[in-house]
Amino acid sequence: MPSHNQVRKRSQLAFRSFLAMLVLCGLYQFFHLSPCMMRSEERVSGYFSTPTDSTDEPLCPLYDKVEFKDPDSSVYILHDDEFKNKSVSRLSRAIQIPTWIDDEGSDFTKFTKFHEYLETEFQRVFDAANVFKVNTYGIVLEFKGSNSSLKPAMFTAHQDTVPPGDPQKWDKGPFSGYYDGTRVYGRGASDCKNLLIGLLESMDYLLVKGFKPERTIIFAFGFDEESSGKYGASHISKFLLEKYGPNSLYHIIDEGFGVFMELQNKNFAMLATGEKGYLDLGIEVLQPGGHSSIAPDHTAIGTISKLISRYEDRLYNPILVNVNPTLNTLQCIAEYADIEKSLKKDILRAHFDEKSNERVIQLLLDDTNTKYNVLTTHAADIINGGDKANALPQNVTALINHRIAHGNDFDTIMDRITGIATGVAKEHGMGLIVEEEILIEPTLAGSINIKAIYKLPVAPITPINDEIWASLAGHYRTFYEDITYPEKFEDDVLVVSAGIMTGNTDTRHYWDLTDHIFRGQPGFTPMTSGVHGINEYIDADSHLHIVAFYYNYILSIS
Template identity: 30%
Template sequence: MEKGKLALKLLGGIALVFLIVTVFNSLVIKSKQPVPHPTNIVINKDEAVQHLSKAITYKTVSYQDRSKFDFKEFEKFIAFLHETFPNVYERLEFEKVNDYALVFKWKGSDASKNPIGLTSHYDVVPVLSGTESKWEQDPFSGAVVDGKIWGRGTLDDKIGVIGILQAVDYLLSEGFKPERDIYLMFGFDEEIGGDEGANAIVDTLKDRGITFDYVLDEGGAIVENMVPGVSQPVGVVGISEKGSATAKLTIEGSGGHSSQPKDHTNIGRISSAIAKLEETQFNGDLRGPGEDLFEFVAPEMSFGMKYVFANKGIFEPLIEKILLRQPASAALIRTTIAPTIFQAGEQYNALPEKATAFINLRLMPGDSLAGVKSFIEKTIDDDDIKVTITGNEASKVSSIKGWQFTSIQQAARNVYGNAVVAPYLMFAGSDARQYDRISSNTYRFLPVQITSEDLNRMHGTNEQISVENYLRAIQFYAEVIKEANS
C-alpha cells in the first residue's frame, strides 16, 4: 500500500516537473520578428497604376512550343520600358541577353561588397482556350476597375518587373545612392523553365566572375489564415524550392482478346503499383525549411499552439500527424506523389500489350532522385514494371541567420507592420533556381497580400491585383534596396 502511494507521488512529481518545464518553454520563447519601421515612401499612384496597366496590354505569352512566341510583342514591351523609365536607363548600365532577357546594373560606391540581385519575369502563361468569356475584364486589357488592375501578369509576374523599376525610379529621384552594386534581372521564358532567359543571364554573369550575396525572386506572399493559431497575416519567404521529377512506370507483355484475360493484366498491375504508392507515401518529417517556418511563427501563436511548438522535441510525432492531414501542409514535410498520366489500350475488346503511367514528384530538400527511384521500386514490388526517373532535386537551402534574410524580413515588416514574416519551402518552380549557381542565397517572395482565390487566379481566370497591393509592392522593393545598403 505504501509502495503504491509512493509510486503515485513519484508520477505526480514527474508530471508536475514536465508541466513546469514545458510551460516555461512556452513562456520564454522569443519573437523572431524585427520591429517595423513604417515606410515613409510615397509613390505617385496614378503614374504607377498607368504603368502596370499599360504593361499588361503586351501579349508576352510564353509557350512550350517556342515557335509560337510572338517576339514582336516582347520587343514592344522592351520599348515600352525604355519609354516609361528613361531615368533608369540613363543612370543604370543596361544590356540584353539573348535579345529579350534584360539586365540592369546600378553601380554602388563600395566595390568590396558583393552585389544583390532583384529578379522577375515578364512572360505570362496563355489564356486557356474556351475560358475567355469567363474573364470579367479582357485578360490583356490592363483595365482598372473598382480599385483593381486586371489581366495576365498582374500577379505573375509583370507586377515584379514594373514594381522593381518603379522603386528604382523613385529612389533615383530621391537621390539615393547604393553602397553595393544592385542588379535588376528580368527573364522572358520563366513559365517554360527559363533556359534562354534567367539561365543565359546566369551564364553571362558567371563568365564575368560576378557572385551575389543574395538574389530575390517571386515566390511566397503574405496570406491570411495560413498557419493555425496565428491571427496575423503570415508572409512566407521561400528559402528553397522542392525538386520536380517525373517517374515513368512501364510494363510490357502479351495482350490478347479481352474475352480471355489473365487474372493480372498490364493495366491492373500498373494500377496496383500506383495504389501501393498512394497508400504508402513517403515519410513525413518536420525538418529543414518546414521546421524553420514553425520556429518563426511559433512565438506569435495562441498559447495552446505555442505550447505544442515550443516543445517540438516532445510533440513532433503529433505535429507531423496533424500536418499530414491536409495536402498543403503535408507537402511541406514530405516528397509528394501525384499520378498525372495513364496510357494503355486502343480498343475496348483488346488487352493492351503495354501500359505506362507518369507520376509527378516534388522532392524535399535532401531527397535524391536515386533514393526516390529505390523507394518506388521497393514499394510497388513488381520486377516486371520498369521505373525511370527524370527531373531535378530540390534547390539548395538559403540561410535565415544572416543579414540577407533579415533585410528582406525587415523590408516586409516596414510595409506590412502586422505581418509575421517567416521562411518556408516553395512547392512550385521559379527562376531563382537558376541563380543558385552564382548566389550565396536565393529567396522567393512576392510582396503582396493575397487570398486563396488569388492563388487560383495566377494561372487561371480573372487574374488581378488591388491598387493598394501593387503600391505596397513598390514600397517593399524600395525598402529592400535600402535595407540591403544599411
C-alpha cells in the first residue's frame, strides 16, 4: 500500500498537470505570496484575510441559472445545418480578407475591404445601428435602447490579426478560410474574427426576430489590438468617454479563450476578471568610442551584458494575494474537482494561512509548465549596438519586457533593476541615470541610462460578488447545462470561476468606462488551435456557441 506521502505526491503531480492545461490553454496565470515579500505587520487587506475555518459559505459558490427568453432559438442556432453552413461561410470569407498588422508601420488601408465586407454581409445590423468610424478604421455600433436609465452594455472584438508567418508552413493557406467539415482554418479563425463575426451574427438574428432593446447595446471593434491598441481601442475609449462619460457602462465583455473546459471529469467555465501588468524597460549604455585595439576592460556591449545577466539571475519572488482572481480559480478547483484531501485543505486555507500558501506556491514552482506563471517575469528581448569590428561601440541599447503579477508593481521592478545597475556602474566607474534622475554623475567612462518605455499597471479586478457576475454566471450555467450539453449535466453542474488573462487585451484602454470587464467567450479553445502560430483554426461548433449564447444573453439583459 502506498504511503501518505506517495499518495500526496501522486495527487500533486495530477494537480500540476491539471493546472498546466490551464496555462497551456493561455487562460490563467498563478501568482503566490512568499513570506519574504513583506513583514507580517505590512500585510494589509487584499493580501491575507482574517483566519477562519468556517465551511458555512463556499469560497466558490454556484450561481442560480437564469431562464432564457428564447431558448428554442439558441437550440436552432446550435443544431440547424442551414444556419451552420451560412455561419461558417460568413467566418470563412472574413478570414479570406487579410487584416494582419506589424508593430509599427502597418498599412491600415487594407481594412477598407474588410469594412466593405462587413457592411454588405451584415447590412441589416449596420442599418439598425448608429455607426461611428473612430480614427477611420475603428468601428463602434450603437443599438440605442429605449430606457436611458439602464447603463449600456458593451461587447468588443478586434479586426486585426498577427502576421501569417511563412505561408508554406501552413497545411491550408493562412487566408483560405478552409472548412473541413469540422474546423475553419486561417489567420484570425480563433483570434478573433470568430468573435467579431459571431457577435454580428447574434445581432443579425436578434433583428430578424424583431429585437428592440431597452438597454443600449454597443459593439466596439478596434483594429490594432495586436500592437497595443494605440490607434484603435485607445481612440474608441476617448470617443466613448466623451459620449457617455466615466463609469457609464453596465459591463464590457472582450475576447478571451473559450470558457468551457472539461478537466478531471468536472466541467468549468472560466472568465478572466483581471490582467497582468506590463512594462518595457529600456537600458542604454553610453561609452566613449575608439579603436578596438586599445579597448577598455569592458566595452558598452560587455557592460550591458553584465547588467542583463545579473538581472536575469534573480527571479522575482512568487506572490499570491487575495485580490488575485487566480485564487478563485484554485478555490473552485479545490471545492469541486477530485484532488487529494491535504492539498485541497492547503488551497482552501491559502488566503489566510501562510504555511498553506507556501505549499501551494511550491507545488506550482516544482513544475516547469507552471514555474514561470507564478512569477513577475522579465525577458531581455531586444539588444542593439556596435558598428564594425575595429570600432568600439559608443551606444548600446536593450529592451527588457516584464509581465507583472498581482502584488507587484512598477516600483518592485525599478527598485530591483536600479540596485543591480548601481553595482555595475560603480564597478565600471560609470554614471547612472534612472527615469531621468541622476543617481551617479556620468564620468569619462560613460553612463548607464534606464527608462520605462511603455508601462501598464496590473488591471483593476472585476468584482464577482454582485448581480452582474451572478447574471453572467447564471446565463452560462443555463446555456451549457440546459441548451448545449444537457447529457453532460444530468448529475452535474457547471462551475463558473474567475481567473487571469495571460496577455493584455484592448480592455487596457477601457478601464475608465466600467468596473466590470470580463475576458472570455462562449465555446472551447483546444491547446492545438494555433493562436498566433501556424494552422490556426476554430471548431465550427465552438463558433456557434458564440452566436447562440450572445443571442439569448443580449436579449436577456436588454
